[in-house]
Amino acid sequence: MLASCLICDSHSWHSLPNPSDTCSVTTSGHKVGRLLNKLQCRHCGFVQIQPENMSSENFYKEEYSTYYERVAAKTFDDPRYRHLAQWMFEAVSPLKPHSILDVGCGRGWEMEKVGQLFPDAEIMGVEPSLQNSRIGADRGLKIIAGTLEASAASLPKFDLIYSTNVLQHVQAPKDFLAIQKSLLNEDGVVVIKCPDSSRPGNEMLYYDQKCSFAPVHLKLLAQKVGFENLSWRKPPATDSLLDKQLIVLGRNKGLLNLPFDIAPTFDVEENIRLRVKYVESWRMLDDYLCSQIPIGGKVYNFGASMWSYNLRAYCPQYWSQVERCLVDGFEGRFMDKEVIPFDLGLFEPGDVIVLGTNPEGQDNLKKRFVEDNIRVIAWNHIISS
Numbered sequence: 001m002l003a004s005c006l007i008c009d010s011h012s013w014h015s016l017p018n019p020s021d022t023c024s025v026t027t028s029g030h031k032v033g034r035l036l037n038k039l040q041c042r043h044c045g046f047v048q049i050q051p052e053n054m055s056s057e058n059f060y061k062e063e064y065s066t067y068y069e070r071v072a073a074k075t076f077d078d079p080r081y082r083h084l085a086q087w088m089f090e091a092v093s094p095l096k097p098h099s100i101l102d103v104g105c106g107r108g109w110e111m112e113k114v115g116q117l118f119p120d121a122e123i124m125g126v127e128p129s130l131q132n133s134r135i136g137a138d139r140g141l142k143i144i145a146g147t148l149e150a151s152a153a154s155l156p157k158f159d160l161i162y163s164t165n166v167l168q169h170v171q172a173p174k175d176f177l178a179i180q181k182s183l184l185n186e187d188g189v190v191v192i193k194c195p196d197s198s199r200p201g202n203e204m205l206y207y208d209q210k211c212s213f214a215p216v217h218l219k220l221l222a223q224k225v226g227f228e229n230l231s232w233r234k235p236p237a238t239d240s241l242l243d244k245q246l247i248v249l250g251r252n253k254g255l256l257n258l259p260f261d262i263a264p265t266f267d268v269e270e271n272i273r274l275r276v277k278y279v280e281s282w283r284m285l286d287d288y289l290c291s292q293i294p295i296g297g298k299v300y301n302f303g304a305s306m307w308s309y310n311l312r313a314y315c316p317q318y319w320s321q322v323e324r325c326l327v328d329g330f331e332g333r334f335m336d337k338e339v340i341p342f343d344l345g346l347f348e349p350g351d352v353i354v355l356g357t358n359p360e361g362q363d364n365l366k367k368r369f370v371e372d373n374i375r376v377i378a379w380n381h382i383i384s385s
Contacts, residue, residue: 003050005041005046006046006048006172006211006221007041007044007046007217007224010041013039013041015037016038018035018279019036019205019282019310019314020035020314022035023035023313024036024207025310025312025314027209028065028208029066029067029312030063031312032207037050038204040272040275042272044216044217044268045214045266045268045271046212046214047211047212048210049207049210060169061128064128064129064132068106068132070304070334071332074109077109081110081113083238083241084193084241085116086236087241088162089117091191091258092191092248094256095160095256096120097121097158097159098121099122099160099185100121100122100124100160100161101125101155101162101183102162102163102164103125103161103163103166103180104127104148104163104166105127105136106132107127107135108125108139111123111125111141111143112141121159123141124158126144126148127145128146128147130145133145148176148180157185158188159189160188160189160190161184161188161190162190162192163191164194165194167194167213168209168213169210174221177192177225177227177249181226181227181251188250189230189256190227191246191248193244194244195244196214196215197212198265198266198271200271200278202306205282213245214266215245215247215266219247222247222249228250228251228253228255229248230248230249230256231256231259231260232261281382282310285382286314286315286316288379289315289379290317290321292377293321296350297348297350297351297352297375298352300322300326300346300351300354301324301325302342302354304332304356307356307358308356308357311354312336322337325339326339326353327342328341329341347374351375352374352377353369354379355379359379359380362379362380365378366378
């Protein structure tokens with residue numbers, strides 16, 4: 001029996017297609033021998049995974065550390081966490097919190113950036129991954145190993161509680177917000193940063209991302225919990241945050257006079273149509289890439305990010321032909337492939353680079369390689385970000 005919608009309680013669903021008939025992938029790169037089988041509510045447009053796929057506590061506890069072990073992850077993610085912290089700092093200004101909780105803090109990379117912006121605040125983190133919490137604690141950060149649900153009883157009250165790219169992972173988002181509300185000081189605020197699903201994107205392709213939130217869904221969820229919506233903000237103009245949104249929640253409307261951005265319009269039927277088209281494009285991508293690869297040359301995948309996770313899972317014929325992955329200035333391993341630094345001297349006639357990167361930036365990347373007389377295959381005309 002299908003569950004009710006977590007936002008509007010409807011039982012009317014549209015079953016979305018799967019990008020693969022054999023597997024799916026997590027945001028930490030693990031291929032899962034189960035299909036996504038995601039559902040979209042015909043009433044409010046909310047996307048959620050089917051109930052039998054909801055439980056995943058051990059996954060976050062034992063397997064999620066690989067997300068932070070991507071080649072050059074700290075180097076490439078450092079600017080993103082800086083932008084995320086600055087975005088939140090500006091969104092809650094003039095609030096000057098004395099106590100801050102980062103929910104799902106990973107290894108504390110964003111905690112460090114937030115601490116630089118709020119130097120007078122005491123910052124704690126809660127992180128379900130045993131390895132991530134230990135690594136962060138070893139670096140001097142105050143991190144509790146465990147889920148928010150399991151840790152709440154031992155936590156104090158906070159002026160600011162925030163989570164970044166966590167809400168879409170939890171199986172009970174209403175309870176998740178309610179616990180945060182219970183941990184707030186009277187004049188405290190909760191800040192949620194997560195993907196904006198107003199238009200389809202790769203956030204819906206991951207097995208461990210259980211829900212997809214458009215701004216209207218965040219606002220309705222907050223109302224269910226008894227929060228006042230103090231502010232909704234669109235992302236700053238930086239490539240790493242283009243698909244994100246931020247909402248500030250509090251106990252009373254008059255707490256802070258914060259600016260609002262205008263959220264994108266959301267038409268349920270149109271969003272369903274675009275989601276089906278987006279996933280069907282992923283189903284076609286493997287055949288397209290294989291048709292573009294010349295016979296005889298070596299195939300290099302440029303990139304070692306979550307977009308390459310998707311190619312590995314959903315384009316298996318292409319991935320089987322990849323010789324190595326290329327990353328500027330770094331080496332190591334990306335799943336089952338060796339990663340080597342990009343070097344012009346590596347290429348021979350007939351070799352080809354396939355872009356394993358965000359489609360948003362593929363046009364500029366393609367120009368770079370074309371100028372070096374390297375054959376390059378982009379696919380942003382098939383799938384947009």
